Amino acid sequence: MGGSRHIRALRIARGSALDARSRVANRLHGMRVTAPDELSEVPRGLSLAGLSMRASRFRVPTVVDTPLPATRLALRSLAQRFIQLSAEIARFDVHLARLVAAAAPELVARPGIGTRSPGSCWSPPAPTRPGCAAKAPSPCWSARHPSQPHRASPSASA
Numbered sequence: 001m002g003g004s005r006h007i008r009a010l011r012i013a014r015g016s017a018l019d020a021r022s023r024v025a026n027r028l029h030g031m032r033v034t035a036p037d038e039l040s041e042v043p044r045g046l047s048l049a050g051l052s053m054r055a056s057r058f059r060v061p062t063v064v065d066t067p068l069p070a071t072r073l074a075l076r077s078l079a080q081r082f083i084q085l086s087a088e089i090a091r092f093d094v095h096l097a098r099l100v101a102a103a104a105p106e107l108v109a110r111p112g113i114g115t116r117s118p119g120s121c122w123s124p125p126a127p128t129r130p131g132c133a134a135k136a137p138s139p140c141w142s143a144r145h146p147s148q149p150h151r152a153s154p155s156a157s158a
Contacts, residue, residue, distance in 0.1 A: 004103070006099050007096065007099050007100060007103065010092050010095055010096050010099070011096065013092060014089060014092035014093070014096065017085050017088045017089050017092065018089060020085055021082060021085035021086060021089065024078055024081050024082045024085060025048055025082060027078055028048065028051065028052065028055070028075065028078040028079060028082060029048070029051075031071065031074055031075050031078060032044070032051060032075070035071050035075070036067050036068050036071060038068055039068060039071055039072070039075075042054065042055065042075065048082070051079065052078075052079040052082040052083055053079070053083070054079075055075040055076055055078070055079035056076060056079040056080045056083055057076075058072045058073075058075060058076040058079075059072075060072050060073045060076060
C-alpha cells in the first residue's frame with residue numbers, strides 16, 4: 001500500500017513538471033517567432049531541444065536596454081528553465097520505473113506495457129472489511145467503466 005502512495009506522489013510531481021515544461025516550451029516558441037530579425041543565433045528550423053540548447057548559452061550584456069538583448073535574456077532564461085524541467089522529468093521517470101516495476105512486475109513484464117500505464121492507474125487491492133464502507137473506485141477505473149457500478153469485493157456481487 002505504501003508503494004501506491006510513493007507512485008502517486010511522484011506522478012503528481014512529474015505531471016506538474018510536464019505542465020510547466022509545456023508552458024515554457026510554448027513561450028520559448030513564441031519568443032522565437034517574434035524575435036527581432038537581428039537575432040540570427042536562432043535559426044527558424046531548430047527543434048525545441050536544439051533551440052533550448054543554443055539559447056541557454058546566449059551571452060547577455062549587463063545592461064539590457066534595447067529589444068535585442070532583452071529578447072536574448074528572455075530566450076536564455078526560458079531555455080534554461082526548459083532544460084532544468086526536462087532533467088527533473090527524467091529523474092522522476094527513473095524513480096517511477098523502479099517503483100512500478102517493483103509493485104507490479106508481472107504487469108510490466110508483459111509485451112507493450114511500460115511503467116506509465118500501470119503507474120497511472122495504480123489502485124492496490126484492498127479488501128473491504130465487514131461493516132466498513134466500500135472503497136471508492138480509482139479514477140482510472142471509473143473513467144474506463146462509466147456504465148458499470150463499482151463492486152468493493154467479489155462477495156458483494158453474490
